[in-house]
Amino acid sequence: MVTAASGSFELDDVSVTYGNETAVAGVTMSIEPASVTALIGPSGCGKSTLLRCLNRMNDELGNVKVGGRILFDGVDIYDRSVDPVELRVRVGQVFQKPNPFPMSIFDNVAYGPRTHGVRRKAELDALVEESLKRAALWEEVKNSLKKHAFELSGGQQQRLCIARALATSPEVLLMDEPASALDPISTQQIEDTIAELKSSVTIVIVTHNMQQAARISDRTAFMLRESMDFPAQLVEVGDTRVMFTNPADKRTEAYITGRFG
Amino acid sequence: MNHASARVRRARTVEMLARAVTGAAAFGVLGVVAFILGYILYRGAGSIDWEFLTAPPRMFMTQGGIWPAIYGTLLLTFWTAVFAIPVGIMAGIYLAEYAPKGAFTRVIRLAIANMAGVPSIVYGLFGLALFVLTVGFGRSVIAGALTLACLTLPVIITATEEALLQVPQDLRQASLALGATRLRTVLRIVIPAAAPGIVTGSILGLSRAAGETAPILVTAVAFYSPVPRTVFDETMALPYHLYIMATQAVKPAPDVVWGTALVLVAGVSIINVVAAAWRTRQRRRIRW
Numbered sequence: 001m002v003t004a005a006s007g008s009f010e011l012d013d014v015s016v017t018y019g020n021e022t023a024v025a026g027v028t029m030s031i032e033p034a035s036v037t038a039l040i041g042p043s044g045c046g047k048s049t050l051l052r053c054l055n056r057m058n059d060e061l062g063n064v065k066v067g068g069r070i071l072f073d074g075v076d077i078y079d080r081s082v083d084p085v086e087l088r089v090r091v092g093q094v095f096q097k098p099n100p101f102p103m104s105i106f107d108n109v110a111y112g113p114r115t116h117g118v119r120r121k122a123e124l125d126a127l128v129e130e131s132l133k134r135a136a137l138w139e140e141v142k143n144s145l146k147k148h149a150f151e152l153s154g155g156q157q158q159r160l161c162i163a164r165a166l167a168t169s170p171e172v173l174l175m176d177e178p179a180s181a182l183d184p185i186s187t188q189q190i191e192d193t194i195a196e197l198k199s200s201v202t203i204v205i206v207t208h209n210m211q212q213a214a215r216i217s218d219r220t221a222f223m224l225r226e227s228m229d230f231p232a233q234l235v236e237v238g239d240t241r242v243m244f245t246n247p248a249d250k251r252t253e254a255y256i257t258g259r260f261g
Numbered sequence: 262m263n264h265a266s267a268r269v270r271r272a273r274t275v276e277m278l279a280r281a282v283t284g285a286a287a288f289g290v291l292g293v294v295a296f297i298l299g300y301i302l303y304r305g306a307g308s309i310d311w312e313f314l315t316a317p318p319r320m321f322m323t324q325g326g327i328w329p330a331i332y333g334t335l336l337l338t339f340w341t342a343v344f345a346i347p348v349g350i351m352a353g354i355y356l357a358e359y360a361p362k363g364a365f366t367r368v369i370r371l372a373i374a375n376m377a378g379v380p381s382i383v384y385g386l387f388g389l390a391l392f393v394l395t396v397g398f399g400r401s402v403i404a405g406a407l408t409l410a411c412l413t414l415p416v417i418i419t420a421t422e423e424a425l426l427q428v429p430q431d432l433r434q435a436s437l438a439l440g441a442t443r444l445r446t447v448l449r450i451v452i453p454a455a456a457p458g459i460v461t462g463s464i465l466g467l468s469r470a471a472g473e474t475a476p477i478l479v480t481a482v483a484f485y486s487p488v489p490r491t492v493f494d495e496t497m498a499l500p501y502h503l504y505i506m507a508t509q510a511v512k513p514a515p516d517v518v519w520g521t522a523l524v525l526v527a528g529v530s531i532i533n534v535v536a537a538a539w540r541t542r543q544r545r546r547i548r549w
Contacts, residue, residue: 060437062361089440099431102454111449112439161435168439 006073007033007090007171007202009054013068015231016049016058023049025231027068029221033171036194036203038217038240040210042255045223046232047206051174054204055091056084073171089116092165093174097181098157100149100164105141108149108160112168127167134200135163136193155186162193166201173197175205179212191216210256214244222252298526305523308516314524318485327521329488333402333496334525337481338471340406340492345413345470346463352414353421353459358447377415382475384412389479403492405481409470416469420462424455457543464536468529474500484509499525 009031016024024046031037031054039047049058056077058064070077077087089112100108109128110118118124128145132138137159141152149160158178165173175194179187194203194216207213213220220240225232236249247253312326319325352373360366388408398404428451436446452459470476482501489496499521506518 055438057434057438060434085440085442087440088438093438095431095434095438097431099429099435101432101435101450111436111441115439115441115445115449164435164439 008073009172009202009204010071010074011068012071014050014053014070015067016046016053017065017067018061019063022231024223025067025233027223027234029234029237031172031202031204032219033202034199035218036198036205036216038213038220039204039206039223040208040213040220040255041223041232041235042225043208044232045225047223048176049232050223051176051204051206054172054174055088055093057088057093059084089168090170091172091174092168092170094158094161094165094176094178096177098154098161100152100157100160103149104146105149105152105160106145109163109167112164116168128163131163131167132160134166134193134197135159136189136196137163153186155182155189158182158186158190159193162190166197170201172202172204175203177206177208180208187212210244214240220244222247222249222255224251224255226251298530301519301523301526304516304519305521308520309523313520317487327497327499327502327517327524329486330497330499330502330521331524332488333482333498334471334500334528336402336489336492336496337406337409337477337498338467340402341409341413341470342463342467344407344410345417345466348410349414349417349463349466350421350459353418353425354447354452356418357422357425358443358451373415373418376411377419380475381412381473382478384408385476385479387411388476393480398493400479400481400483400495401493402481402489402496405477405496405498406492408476408480409473412473412476413466413470416466417463420466421455421459424458424462425451427458428454457540461536461540464532468532468536471532472500472525472529474504477501478504499528 011027011029011031014024014027015022027050039051041047052058053066053070054072054077058066066078072087072091075082101111103111106128109131110124113124113127118127129138129142132141137156140156141147141160144151149157152160158181162173162178179190182190191212194205197203198218205213205217217240219238220243221237222235222243223232224235236243236247236252238248243252244256247256314326314331315328316326317329318327356366356369360369385408388404388411392398392404392407393400396404398407432450432454433446436450437443441449477498478501481496482498483495484505486495486497503518503521503525506521
C-alpha cells in the first residue's frame with residue numbers, strides 16, 4: 001500500500017497563458033494519490049494544456065506562463081528550487097501517439113534508468129522486466145527484447161511507452177489520450193493496464209471518450225471553453241459515478257449526454 | 262455529353278504533353294551527365310595506370326604521374342573536414358535544438374544562407390588576407406583547408422539543421438518527459454536518428470570542397486611541389502593541377518589532362534555514391 005500523501009496534486013487557481021492569450025484559467029482541484037483522475041471536455045478545452053502543467057512540459061514550448069499554484073505532495077512545482085528534470089522522474093507521461101525511440105525494446109525501457117545513472121546490467125534487466133510486466137507487455141516480448149521497437153504493433157508500442165515511463169518508478173503517470181490512436185482491443189488492454197497500475201501510481205488521464213472516463217476513472221474533471229474570447233475553465237470535478245449519474249452543472253449534463261462536444 | 266467528352270479529351274492531351282515535357286527535361290539532364298562522365302572516361306581511361314597514380318610528374322607534367330596532386334587533395338579534404346565538420350555540426354545543433362525563435366536567430370540563418378552564396382574566389386581572397394597573410398601561415402595546406410572549411414560550413418550547417426528538424430518532435434518530448442536534459446535528448450535520441458542526413462550532408466559538402474579550385478588558388482597550391490611534409494607546406498592539388506594543365510603554356514599530352522580529370526571525378530563520384538547508398542540503408546532501418 002502506498003502512503004496516502006505520495007503522488008497527490010493540489011491545483012489552486014491555475015491558469016496557462018501562451019504569449020498573450022490565456023488558454024486556461026481559474027482551475028482549482030485536487031488529484032488524489034493512487035487513483036485515476038480523468039480530464040474530459042470537448043476539443044480545445046485545455047485538458048492537455050493543464051496536463052502538461054503537472055510535469056512542466058509546457059516549459060519546453062517556450063513563451064508559456066503558468067499562474068496560480070500547483071503543489072505536488074505539498075511542494076510548489078513552479079518554485080525556483082524545483083528542477084523540472086527531477087520533477088519528470090516522479091511524474092511520468094504517456095503521449096497520444098505511441099512514440100517509442102528508434103532503438104530496441106530493451107533500450108527503450110532502459111532509457112529512463114540509464115539517464116538517471118543506473119549502469120549495472122543486472123539492475124537494468126530487473127527494472128526492464130518489472131516495468132514490462134506492470135505494463136502487461138512482458139509475456140509478448142520477453143524473448144525479443146533486442147528487437148527494434150518499431151516491429152511492435154501500435155497497441156504494443158503504446159504499452160512499451162507505458163513501461164518506459166514506469167521504469168523511472170514515477171509516483172504519477174500523466175496520460176494524454178493514450179488510446180485514441182489505437183484499435184478497440186488495444187484500447188481494452190491499455191484500460192486493463194491502467195486498472196492494474198492505479199494501486200501503485202496516481203494516474204491523470206485526458207480522454208475524449210466519455211465511456212472510457214466512466215469505465216476507468218475514480219474522479220472526473222470536466223473542462224469547457226465556451227468561447228474563444230474567454231479562457232477554458234473547470235466546470236465541475238468530483239466522483240466519477242456521481243458526475244455521470246447526477247452532474248451538478250447543466251453544462252456537464254449536456255456534455256455527457258452527448259448534446260455537444 | 263459531347264461537350265464534356267471534348268473537354269476530357271483535351272485535358273488528357275494536356276496531361277500527356279505535361280508528362281512528355283517534364284520527362285524530356287529529366288532525361289535531358291541524365292543525358293548531359295552521362296555524356297560528361299562518358300567523355301571523361303573515354304578520354305582519360307587510357308592514361309590511368311599504376312605509375313600515373315603513384316609517381317610525381319616528369320618532363321614539365323608531360324609524363325609521369327599525378328601522385329602529389331592526389332595526395333594534396335586528400336590532405337586538403339581531410340583538414341577541411343577536421344575544421345568544418347565539428348563547428349558545422351555544432352552550429353546546426355544550436356539552430357535546430359536551442360536557438361530561440363527571434364530576430365537574432367533569423368539574422369544567423371540569413372548570414373548562413375549568404376555564406377552559401379558567396380562566390381568561391383571571394384573565399385580565396387578572404388583566405389589569402391586572413392590565413393595566408395594576417396595569421397601568417399603562408400601558402401600552405403592549413404591555410405587552404407581553413408579557406409575550404411569556410412566554404413563548406415554553410416553546407417554542413419544547413420544539412421545538419423535539416424536532418425535534425427526531420428526527427429519527430431514526439432521523440433524529444435518522450436525523452437524530456439523521462440527527465441532527460443535537453444543535451445542528453447539531443448545526444449542520445451535526436452542525433453542518432455538524424456545521423457544519416459548529417460553524415461551525408463557533410464560528405465557532400467566535403468566532396469564539393471575537394472573539387473574547388475578558386476579558394477586554394479591563392480592560399481595553398483603550387484604549380485609544382487613535392488608531397489608536403491607538414492600542413493605548413495604548400496601542395497599540389499587535383500583541381501588546380503587540371504586548371505594549370507588546361508590553361509598554361511606548358512602543353513602536356515591531352516591524355517594526361519583527361520586522366521587527371523577522371524581521377525578527380527571518379528574520387529568525388531565514389532564518395533557521393535557511397536554517401537547516398539549509406540543514407541538509403543540507414544533510412545530503411547530508421548523509419549517513422
